[in-house]
Amino acid sequence: MKIQGLPLTEVAQQFGTPVYVYDGEKIVTQIENLKTGFAKAPLKIKYAVKALTNVSILKLMKSQGVGVDAVSIEEVRLCMHAGYAASEIMYTPNCVSFEEIQEAVELGCMINLDNLVMLRKFGQEYGGKIPVALRINPHIMAGGNSKISVGHIHSKFGISILQLDQILEVVEEFGISVNGLHVHTGSDIMDADVFLRGARVLFDSAKNFPDLRFLDFGGGFKVPYKPDDVQTDMVKVGEEVSAAFNEFCESYGRSLELWIEPGKYLVSAAGYLLVSANVVKDTPEITFVGVDSGLNHLIRPMFYKAYHQVENISGEGRDTKRYDVVGYICETDTLAASRELAEVETGDVLVLKNAGAYAYSMASNYNSRLRPAEVLVWKGKAHLIRKREEFEDLLRNQVVFEF
Numbered sequence: 001m002k003i004q005g006l007p008l009t010e011v012a013q014q015f016g017t018p019v020y021v022y023d024g025e026k027i028v029t030q031i032e033n034l035k036t037g038f039a040k041a042p043l044k045i046k047y048a049v050k051a052l053t054n055v056s057i058l059k060l061m062k063s064q065g066v067g068v069d070a071v072s073i074e075e076v077r078l079c080m081h082a083g084y085a086a087s088e089i090m091y092t093p094n095c096v097s098f099e100e101i102q103e104a105v106e107l108g109c110m111i112n113l114d115n116l117v118m119l120r121k122f123g124q125e126y127g128g129k130i131p132v133a134l135r136i137n138p139h140i141m142a143g144g145n146s147k148i149s150v151g152h153i154h155s156k157f158g159i160s161i162l163q164l165d166q167i168l169e170v171v172e173e174f175g176i177s178v179n180g181l182h183v184h185t186g187s188d189i190m191d192a193d194v195f196l197r198g199a200r201v202l203f204d205s206a207k208n209f210p211d212l213r214f215l216d217f218g219g220g221f222k223v224p225y226k227p228d229d230v231q232t233d234m235v236k237v238g239e240e241v242s243a244a245f246n247e248f249c250e251s252y253g254r255s256l257e258l259w260i261e262p263g264k265y266l267v268s269a270a271g272y273l274l275v276s277a278n279v280v281k282d283t284p285e286i287t288f289v290g291v292d293s294g295l296n297h298l299i300r301p302m303f304y305k306a307y308h309q310v311e312n313i314s315g316e317g318r319d320t321k322r323y324d325v326v327g328y329i330c331e332t333d334t335l336a337a338s339r340e341l342a343e344v345e346t347g348d349v350l351v352l353k354n355a356g357a358y359a360y361s362m363a364s365n366y367n368s369r370l371r372p373a374e375v376l377v378w379k380g381k382a383h384l385i386r387k388r389e390e391f392e393d394l395l396r397n398q399v400v401f402e403f
């Protein structure tokens with residue numbers, strides 16, 4: 001298996017395993033797909049950086065004219081470290097302190113608020129001096145995995161569309177300038193209609209806000225994890241949302257920017273986690289392949305029951321056999337159950353696909369294991385973009401109490 005002509009087995013040899021490998025060209029293709037889909041609208045892409053925050057990836061996004069969406073002050077700082085001006089950063093926090101919001105204001109970020117308490121405080125502090133966007137909860141069930149559905153009525157995110165009157169009262173009381181409206185209904189959205197339904201909620205609310213500069217339709221575009229998975233048809237969604245948006249702008253009386261915030265769509269399929277087989281273990285029921293990774297590096301299979309395709313890239317041409325691919329963590333960390341793989345021998349390199357989004361960024365040091373290295377393949381060459389952790393990293397912030 002190759003990325004840009006480079007065999008992944010060579011990357012594993014050069015950098016060791018476990019290692020995350022990212023295909024820069026694939027990221028660029030995905031950006032281009034979005035630009036094509038939304039060609040008829042004034043599109044601004046704001047990459048949801050929580051998906052993959054490596055600074056070199058952020059720099060790649062910047063080089064392609066892509067802006068960023070950050071959810072914490074730390075993500076804001078990483079984006080600035082990568083060269084983004086604060087004014088290109090949309091800061092969309094949830095349940096953070098007002099002090100953190102103030103920090104983002106002081107840095108010069110665009111602010112997106114998702115609750116009435118903070119909106120009131122914001123009004124008291126800044127009046128109409130600092131424009132602000134509002135995240136609306138449209139009460140749409142995005143479908144798919146309930147853990148990653150966030151636009152429904154029981155979700156902690158956004159200001160309920162049913163509280164629009166209260167929003168308008170606060171905005172009027174403090175003369176707040178609302179420059180954008182935002183919806184994000186979830187991740188892995190199966191039904192493309194959800195995007196149009198979310199858009200319509202924004203169009204209806206937008207009439208009440210004369211100072212708008214943009215409408216932000218969030219992320220959540222579905223990428224395939226299994227070979228026969230549905231995926232969001234970006235051309236169809238792009239054309240439909242753009243047409244509805246342009247129609248809305250006419251009735252609004254002014255042209256606005258159309259924003260989207262993809263995470264998975266840009267980076268999921270660009271990522272590969274390469275692991276080595278430590279042991280092949282036969283039991284009466286199952287043959288396990290135990291690898292040098294686990295839920296500490298890729299938690300999605302356990303956390304969301306997510307499916308990641310696996311291949312044994314050292315075993316090309318061998319007969320196949322059924323395996324459970326499991327990690328080395330002292331928990332049941334099945335990365336892939338009941339998969340037909342080329343027969344596995346100790347030391348073989350296996351690849352887990354779709355490991356670009358919410359993979360490294362959700363990794364931990366559980367079992368005191370070290371996080372892997374990250375490698376970017378760019379113009380056919382592999383570049384180390386993060387060293388693998390070392391034992392000293394586990395001790396770095398510990399303050400040892402002597403007895």
Ligand code: LLP
Pocket residue numbers: 048051069092148184186187188218219220221261262263264265300304357358
């Ligand atoms: N915008 C906002 C406000 C978000 O909260 C998110 C994701 C996105 C955009 C990007 O969504 P995407 O295009 O990546 O679906 N860890 C989960 C996904 C959690 C998504 C959190 N918010 C997973 O691995 O499936």
